[in-house]
């Protein structure tokens with residue numbers, strides 16, 4: 001290891017978090033670090049006191065919810081309950097961090113989609129997915145309901161109050177379904193610059209995802225109409241339009257694609273063609289493009305299927321979070 005890197009690593013391990021009740025900081029390979037301290041009796045009750053204003057996007061109303069109860073609905077909506085418990089716990093911490101980082105109560109900007117002041121909304125394309133736990137449980141087989149609800153509750157309660165920080169600040173704990181083998185940097189997806197704890201890195205844990213690889217055929221006519229382009233149709237003209245990657249993202253996805261004369265951002269392609277991700281290769285023929293795609297979602301931060309795969313290999317939720325958000329600390333807030 002480079003000596004500078006080793007010093008940074010040490011600094012990470014011994015960092016003192018300036019949040020109340022900092023319990024533990026993990027660095028890379030923090031397996032020997034102390035476990036979180038036992039809570040004093042009644043501490044959980046205090047944690048349960050944080051109330052959020054949640055904009056229920058489908059009902060167009062803002063309701064107040066207890067943070068930890070709200071998180072049960074997020075974990076239920078965001079991850080299959082069959083996932084390993086340690087993956088559900090990693091999801092609970094990521095969702096709690098994401099929520100509080102956005103929450104107006106802690107100085108975040110809140111949800112800008114809501115018509116009135118709200119901390120967060122239930123629209124997964126804007127904030128994060130959420131389902132009424134009662135409604136969510138109703139979708140499970142009746143004989144499994146109690147066991148599954150207990151599992152979700154356990155994931156939230158065993159991580160109660162725990163959040164991720166970087167240099168003393170709550171992190172942007174973004175996550176996605178399946179990276180397909182390599183995570184992405186945030187600047188390839190959103191405006192803003194690089195973020196130290198959101199690097200692009202190989203993910204060896206999500207190959208069991210149904211979204212790991214997928215195929216899709218897009219006819220030339222469909223490509224032209226979806227992208228509103230005037231393309232020559234090979235079956236008629238005998239000429240295949242040019243398709244080539246103009247810019248690749250740091251995470252190996254399509255940043256910009258030339259289609260005919262036009263250059264289209266990968267994000268726009270994903271939206272307009274309904275692609276599971278912007279990581280793809282293709283073969284072209286007279287009919288159109290046969291795409292082979294990797295993963296599902298933007299690819300930044302925690303890979304949910306990866307978390308499940310890592311947990312199945314014996315990794316704890318702390319190790320999973322340390323892998324997907326390297327250099328961050330797990331702390332407990334009051």
Ligand SMILES: [Zn+2]
Pocket residue numbers: 111112113114120121122123126127128
């Ligand atoms: Zn929102």
Ligand SMILES: [Zn+2]
Pocket residue numbers: 178179180181182203204205206303305306
């Ligand atoms: Zn992955």
